[in-house]
Amino acid sequence: AQSVTQLGSHVSVSEGALVLLRCNYSSSVPPYLFWYVQYPNQGLQLLLKYTSAATLVKGINGFEAEFKKSETSFHLTKPSAHMSDAAEYFCAVGPGAGSYQLTFGKGTKLSVIP
Amino acid sequence: EAGVVQSPRYKIIEKKQPVAFWCNPISGHNTLYWYRQNLGQGPELLIRYENEEAVDDSQLPKDRFSAERLKGVDSTLKIQPAELGDSAVYLCASSLRDSPYGYTFGSGTRLTVV
Numbered sequence: 178a179q180s181v182t183q184l185g186s187h188v189s190v191s192e193g194a195l196v197l198l199r200c201n202y203s204s205s206v207p208p209y210l211f212w213y214v215q216y217p218n219q220g221l222q223l224l225l226k227y228t229s230a231a232t233l234v235k236g237i238n239g240f241e242a243e244f245k246k247s248e249t250s251f252h253l254t255k256p257s258a259h260m261s262d263a264a265e266y267f268c269a270v271g272p273g274a275g276s277y278q279l280t281f282g283k284g285t286k287l288s289v290i291p
Numbered sequence: 292e293a294g295v296v297q298s299p300r301y302k303i304i305e306k307k308q309p310v311a312f313w314c315n316p317i318s319g320h321n322t323l324y325w326y327r328q329n330l331g332q333g334p335e336l337l338i339r340y341e342n343e344e345a346v347d348d349s350q351l352p353k354d355r356f357s358a359e360r361l362k363g364v365d366s367t368l369k370i371q372p373a374e375l376g377d378s379a380v381y382l383c384a385s386s387l388r389d390s391p392y393g394y395t396f397g398s399g400t401r402l403t404v405v
Binding site: 218222267269281282283284 | 331
């Protein structure tokens, strides 16, 4: 069985500050890991994915995440927060390359303070 | 390229009434998923189709929920009768089989049962 834990249901940062959203996973097989972003009243948009290639993954909008097997973590970061980053972020784990069930975390709502 | 299209965007119904949601996946995507997202939670898989075959419906509440994907393209998800606890966002997603690119989600249908 697979599971995802996102630490912090709500994170607030000042505009221009570092964004760090935490995700830990549990998987009995080498995982595929994803970060999605959801804006209000919208579906989920893929930010980035880890599929066993480079451990540091760069995504859209300046976000990146690092896969750390020893820590079973896949934290999402962005050096400088922008007001438009305010949204809900979901970490997900899947057993395969996209055609199998994704298990999502409960999400972290990011607020950006001007 | 059009994305995953869902309709309606919003639906308000009284309990015990039936409701149906429609999804048109990205052209050529043979895998289609229905997820349910409760308020403050991550999405949870209801059913997965490979072409017209439901290959994983273990989490679909079969006493009141049904789904179909005729001709392996569009899909409908039905609830009959609806209960108050069915209020949620119903998300459709599609992917190429074994694609490493993750899912593409639609904007979802927000159901409110009163």
